[in-house]
Amino acid sequence: MNTLAVVELRNGALRKVSLEVVTAARRAAETSGGGEVHALAIGPPGTAALVEELGRFGADLIVVVEHSALERYNAEAFAATAAARLRAGEYRAAFFTASAQGRDLAPRVAAVLDRSLASDVTAFELQGDAVLARHPAYIGKAIATLRLTGSPALLSLRPGAFTPVEAPRTPRIETMAPALDPASTRVVVTEMAESGAARLDLGEAPVVVSGGRGLRAAENFRLVEELAAAFGNAAVGATRAVTDDGWRPPTDQIGQTGRMVSPVLYVAVGISGAIQHLAGMRTAKVIVAINKDKDAPIFKVADYGVVGDLFEIVPRLTQEIRKVRAER
Amino acid sequence: MGFPGVDFYRFDALLSEEERAIRDTVRAWVDEQVMPVIGDCYIEGRFPKQLIPGLAELGVLGANLPEEYGCAGLDNVAYGLIMQELERGDSGIRSFASVQGALVMYPIFAYGSEAQKRQWLPRLAAGKEIGCFGLTEPDYGSNPGGMTTTAKETGDEYVINGTKMWITNGSQATVAIIWAKTGALDDPATIRGFIVPTSTPGYAARDQKGKLSLRASDTSEIHLQDVRVPKEALLPKSGGLKGPLGCLTQARYGIAWGAIGAAMACYHEALCYSKERVMFGRPIGGTQIQQVRLADMLTEITKAQFLTLQLGRLKDQGTLTPQQVSLAKRNNVNMACDAAREARRLLGANGILVEYHSMRHLANLESVYTYEGTHDMHSLILGQEITGLSAF
Amino acid sequence: MRIAVCIKRVPDTEMRFAIARDGKTIDTAGLKFDLSDFDGYAVEVALRLVERHPPGEVTVIGLGPETLQETIRKALSMGVDRGVHLAAPEVPFDGLAIAKALAAELLDKGYELILFGRVATDTGNGTVGPMTAELLGLPCVSAISYLEVADGRGTAHRELEGATETVGFPLPAVLTIDEGIARPRLPTLKGIMAAKKKPVESRPAALGEARLTVEKLELPPERAAGRIVGEGADAVPELVRLLREEAKVL
Numbered sequence: 001m002n003t004l005a006v007v008e009l010r011n012g013a014l015r016k017v018s019l020e021v022v023t024a025a026r027r028a029a030e031t032s033g034g035g036e037v038h039a040l041a042i043g044p045p046g047t048a049a050l051v052e053e054l055g056r057f058g059a060d061l062i063v064v065v066e067h068s069a070l071e072r073y074n075a076e077a078f079a080a081t082a083a084a085r086l087r088a089g090e091y092r093a094a095f096f097t098a099s100a101q102g103r104d105l106a107p108r109v110a111a112v113l114d115r116s117l118a119s120d121v122t123a124f125e126l127q128g129d130a131v132l133a134r135h136p137a138y139i140g141k142a143i144a145t146l147r148l149t150g151s152p153a154l155l156s157l158r159p160g161a162f163t164p165v166e167a168p169r170t171p172r173i174e175t176m177a178p179a180l181d182p183a184s185t186r187v188v189v190t191e192m193a194e195s196g197a198a199r200l201d202l203g204e205a206p207v208v209v210s211g212g213r214g215l216r217a218a219e220n221f222r223l224v225e226e227l228a229a230a231f232g233n234a235a236v237g238a239t240r241a242v243t244d245d246g247w248r249p250p251t252d253q254i255g256q257t258g259r260m261v262s263p264v265l266y267v268a269v270g271i272s273g274a275i276q277h278l279a280g281m282r283t284a285k286v287i288v289a290i291n292k293d294k295d296a297p298i299f300k301v302a303d304y305g306v307v308g309d310l311f312e313i314v315p316r317l318t319q320e321i322r323k324v325r326a327e328r
Numbered sequence: 329m330g331f332p333g334v335d336f337y338r339f340d341a342l343l344s345e346e347e348r349a350i351r352d353t354v355r356a357w358v359d360e361q362v363m364p365v366i367g368d369c370y371i372e373g374r375f376p377k378q379l380i381p382g383l384a385e386l387g388v389l390g391a392n393l394p395e396e397y398g399c400a401g402l403d404n405v406a407y408g409l410i411m412q413e414l415e416r417g418d419s420g421i422r423s424f425a426s427v428q429g430a431l432v433m434y435p436i437f438a439y440g441s442e443a444q445k446r447q448w449l450p451r452l453a454a455g456k457e458i459g460c461f462g463l464t465e466p467d468y469g470s471n472p473g474g475m476t477t478t479a480k481e482t483g484d485e486y487v488i489n490g491t492k493m494w495i496t497n498g499s500q501a502t503v504a505i506i507w508a509k510t511g512a513l514d515d516p517a518t519i520r521g522f523i524v525p526t527s528t529p530g531y532a533a534r535d536q537k538g539k540l541s542l543r544a545s546d547t548s549e550i551h552l553q554d555v556r557v558p559k560e561a562l563l564p565k566s567g568g569l570k571g572p573l574g575c576l577t578q579a580r581y582g583i584a585w586g587a588i589g590a591a592m593a594c595y596h597e598a599l600c601y602s603k604e605r606v607m608f609g610r611p612i613g614g615t616q617i618q619q620v621r622l623a624d625m626l627t628e629i630t631k632a633q634f635l636t637l638q639l640g641r642l643k644d645q646g647t648l649t650p651q652q653v654s655l656a657k658r659n660n661v662n663m664a665c666d667a668a669r670e671a672r673r674l675l676g677a678n679g680i681l682v683e684y685h686s687m688r689h690l691a692n693l694e695s696v697y698t699y700e701g702t703h704d705m706h707s708l709i710l711g712q713e714i715t716g717l718s719a720f
Numbered sequence: 721m722r723i724a725v726c727i728k729r730v731p732d733t734e735m736r737f738a739i740a741r742d743g744k745t746i747d748t749a750g751l752k753f754d755l756s757d758f759d760g761y762a763v764e765v766a767l768r769l770v771e772r773h774p775p776g777e778v779t780v781i782g783l784g785p786e787t788l789q790e791t792i793r794k795a796l797s798m799g800v801d802r803g804v805h806l807a808a809p810e811v812p813f814d815g816l817a818i819a820k821a822l823a824a825e826l827l828d829k830g831y832e833l834i835l836f837g838r839v840a841t842d843t844g845n846g847t848v849g850p851m852t853a854e855l856l857g858l859p860c861v862s863a864i865s866y867l868e869v870a871d872g873r874g875t876a877h878r879e880l881e882g883a884t885e886t887v888g889f890p891l892p893a894v895l896t897i898d899e900g901i902a903r904p905r906l907p908t909l910k911g912i913m914a915a916k917k918k919p920v921e922s923r924p925a926a927l928g929e930a931r932l933t934v935e936k937l938e939l940p941p942e943r944a945a946g947r948i949v950g951e952g953a954d955a956v957p958e959l960v961r962l963l964r965e966e967a968k969v970l
Binding site: 330332345346349350353354356357360385386387388391395400401402406410 | 906908
C-alpha cells in the first residue's frame with residue numbers, strides 16, 4: 001500500500017529529517033506488499049524546485065503545496081492540508097518528523113483524522129493490521145514497544161534514528177492547494193530568529209560541555225564556549241576547582257556540591273573525573289571525555305574518550321560539529 | 329538528585345498526606361536553598377541570614393502554633409518532620425527555627441497576654457522579628473534554677489541585670505526572651521520571663537568566637553546592664569522554672585526529630601559513596617565492614633523514626649510527658665552522633681572535606697548532644713522518673 | 721482570567737526503574753509519584769498570569785486513578801483554586817484517548833487559556849495538548865518558552881532546532897509549556913493546609929478508544945564500558961561519526 005512522508009523545509013532548503021521520513025515511508029511501502037511513497041512538501045512558491053532530491057531516497061510522487069503565506073510553518077494550514085491529503089488517498093501509514101515542527105504538526109493531524117499517533121519513534125515494523133513501534137519512555141530510562149492499530153497509521157520519527165537510504169527513482173510532481181487559507185489562520189508566526197544564542201540552563205540543556213583545570217587559564221574557557229555554541233543546544237559547566245578559582249561563576253559548578261545534570265550528551269574537557277564531579281554528571285546519557293592523561297578516572301565513565309592535547313582536539317571538534325549542524 | 333529520605337519500614341504509610349507533603353516541601357527547599365550554600369557558610373562561620381525570608385514564607389517559623397497568630401497551625405508530627413528536614417541540611421538551620429518557634433514564639437503563646445501574642449507572633453512568624461532565648465548563664469547551664477540574672481521592679485518598670493551565655497541567634501535577634509529572678513537569688517519560684525527588644529539601652533550581644541561546631545549558627549553572649557523594660561514586657565503567665573523548662577520541652581521535641589534528619593543525611597551520603605568508591609577493584613559498599621556500618625545506621629534510624637512518631641502522636645493527644653521527650657532527645661542525638669561518625673569514617677579521607685556533609689554533621693551534633701539538656705542530664709531525668717530517686 | 725491546566729501524575733524519573741511482571745509497565749513498588757515536570761511549569765505559568773492580571777481563577781484537571789487526588793492537591797497547595805479529577809482506573813498510553821476525555825471536560829467551560837506541559841515524563845508522547853486543541857477547535861501553540869498575554873491576545877516563543885519563533889495568537893487558546901519558562905514555586909505549609917479545603921470535583925473520564933497500546937516495556941541496555949576512540953585531533957572525525965551513528969546524539 002502507499003505511504004506518505006510529510007517533509008520539512010526551512011529557509012529554502014529541505015531539512016535532513018525529510019530524507020529520514022522518506023526512507024521510513026519507503027520501507028513501510030515495501031513491507032506492506034509494495035506501494036508508492038508520496039512525499040508532502042508544504043512551503044512558499046519555489047518549493048517544488050527544492051524537493052526533487054526526495055526521489056533519490058524513494059519518493060514516487062511529491063505533492064507540492066505552495067503559497068506565499070507559507071514562508072514559515074503555519075500549524076493550522078499545514079495540519080488541514082496534511083489531513084486533507086491523507087483523507088484523499090488510501091494510505092497505509094504516514095510519517096512525520098519528531099522535530100520541533102513535526103511534534104506540533106503530527107498530533108493535530110491525528111486529532112483531525114481521529115487516528116492515534118505513535119510519536120518519537122526510533123524503529124517500527126508493520127505486522128498485519130498493526131504497526132509495532134519502538135518509543136523511548138520515562139525520559140529514556142525505558143523503551144516501549146507500542147502497538148498501533150488503524151489505517152493510516154501515523155508515526156512521528158525521532159530525528160537521527162533512521163539513516164537515509166538511497167532508493168532512486170524519478171518522482172512525479174503533483175501540486176495541491178492548501179486546504180485552509182494560510183493568510184487567514186489564527187496562529188501566526190511573526191518572526192523567526194536564528195539562535196543558539198539563548199543561554200540554556202545547565203539542568204535543562206540537552207548537551208552540556210564542561211571544562212576543568214586542564215584548560216589551564218580562565219581565558220581558555222573560550223574553547224569550551226565555542227564548542228557549546230557549535231552544538232547550538234548546549235550549556236557550559238565547570239568543575240569545582242574551576243569555580244573555586246573564579247574562572248567561572250559558582251552557578252556553573254557541576255558535582256557533589258553543585259548542579260546535578262543528566263543531559264543527552266556530556267562533553268568533559270580537561271576534567272580528570274574526581275568522584276565529586278562524577279556524582280554530578282554520571283547519569284548523562286552519553287559521556288565524551290577529552291583529557292591528556294589516559295589513566296584519568298573520567299575515561300572509566302566516558303562512553304567515548306579522546307586522549308591528547310585539548311587545545312588541538314577541541315577546536316577540531318568544534319569545527320566538525322559546526323559541519324554536522326550545517327548539514328541539517 | 330534530591331535527597332530521597334530513608335524509609336525502610338514503610339514509615340510514610342503512617343503519615344497523613346499533608347504531613348508527607350509538608351515534609352517533601354521542606355526537603356525540596358533544603359535541597360534548593362540550603363545545600364548549595366551551607367559548606368561555605370560553615371567554613372566562613374556565618375549563619376545564612378539570606379534564608380530567613382524563605383523560611384518565613386514557607387511557614388516554618390512557629391509552624392505548630394495557631395493560624396490566628398499568623399502561623400501555619402500544623403500538628404506536631406508535621407512540625408517534627410520540618411525539624412528533621414531542616415537538620416538534614418544543617419543543625420544550625422534547625423537550631424534557628426527551634427529557637428524562633430519553640431523558645432521565643434512558644435513562651436509568648438503559652439505565657440503571654442493576648443496583646444503580647446497579637447503584637448509579636450505574626451511578626452516573628454513572618455521573620456520580621458528574630459528572637460533569642462536567654463536562660464543559660466556562664467555558671468548555670470544544667471542548673472538554670474541557680475541563675476543570677478535579676479529583674480527589679482521599680483515603679484512601672486523592671487530593671488534587668490545579668491549575663492546570658494550560649495545564646496543561639498543572640499547577635500542577630502531583634503527581640504530576646506530573658507529569664508530573670510524578680511525575688512531573692514535563692515528562690516527559683518521568682519523566675520519570670522520578659523520580652524526585651526534588643527535595641528533597649530543596656531542590652532549588648534557578643535559573638536561566641538572559636539566554635540568548632542554549629543559554625544553556620546549565630547551563638548552569642550548577652551550582657552544586660554540596667555536594661556529597663558515596661559511592666560508590659562513581663563510574660564504574665566510565667567512563674568518559676570517550669571516556664572523556661574516548658575519551652576525546652578518544646579525545643580527538645582524538635583531536636584529529637586532533627587537528629588534523625590542529620591543521621592539520614594549521613595547514612596544517605598555514606599550509602600551513595602560506598603557504591604561509587606572503588607578500592608581494590610570493587611565498590612567499598614561490597615565489603616563486609618562497610619555493610620555492617622550501613623546496616624547499623626539504617627537500623628538505628630529506623631528505630632528512632634517510630635519512637636519519635638509515637639512521641640509526636642502523644643504530643644498531639646496532649647498526654648506527652650517531659651520524660652518521654654528526654655528519652656527521645658537522648659536516644660536520637662546519640663544515635664545521630666554515632667551515624668555521623670561512622671559515615672565520616674566510611675568516606676575515608678574525602679570524609680574530612682566540607683564537600684561532604686558527614687563531618688559537619690558530626691561536629692554539629694556534639695553541640696546538639698550538649699545543649700537543651702545534655703545527654704547525661706537526660707539520663708538522670710529518666711533515672712529519677714523510673715526509680716523515684718533524684719540523682720541531681 | 722480563567723485558566724485550566726491539565727496535569728498528570730507520573731513516577732519521579734530520578735528513581736531507578738524496574739519492569740513489572742506483565743512486561744508492559746514499570747514496577748511501581750517503592751516509586752515516588754509527583755506532578756510531571758512540565759506540568760509544574762504550566763501550573764506556575766498559570767499562577768503568575770493570574771497574579772499579574774487579576775482577578776482570575778486557575779483550575780487543574782487530571783485524569784487517572786484515586787491516587788491522582790494527591791497530585792491535584794499538590795497543585796492546589798501551590799495556589800491553584802480548584803481541581804477536577806476525571807476518574808479512570810488507569811491512564812491510557814494513547815494520547816488521543818486522553819485528549820477526548822479532556823476535550824469533553826473542557827468544552828464550553830469558558831477557559832481563556834488551557835495549558836499543558838509539553839510532554840509527560842512517563843509516556844513521553846507530547847501529543848495530548850495539540851490533540852485536545854484540535855478537538856476543541858481552538859488555536860494552539862506548542863512547546864512555548866515565553867508567554868505574554870494582553871488584550872485578548874498572546875505572544876509566545878517556540879524553540880526550534882537552532883532558531884526561535886515568535887508566535888501571535890488570539891484567546892481562548894491551548895498552549896503547551898516547555899521547561900525553563902518559569903520555575904515552579906514550592907507549596908507553602910499554609911498552602912498545603914489550605915489545599916485540604918479547596919474544591920475537587922470528581923467524575924468518570926469519557927476516554928476515547930485506545931488504539932495505541934504498550935506491547936512490551938524494556939530497560940535500555942546497560943552502559944557498555946567506555947572506549948578510547950583515539951589520540952589527538954585526528955580522532956575527532958571518528959568521534960563525531962560515533963556520536964552520530966552509534967550514540968545518535970547529534
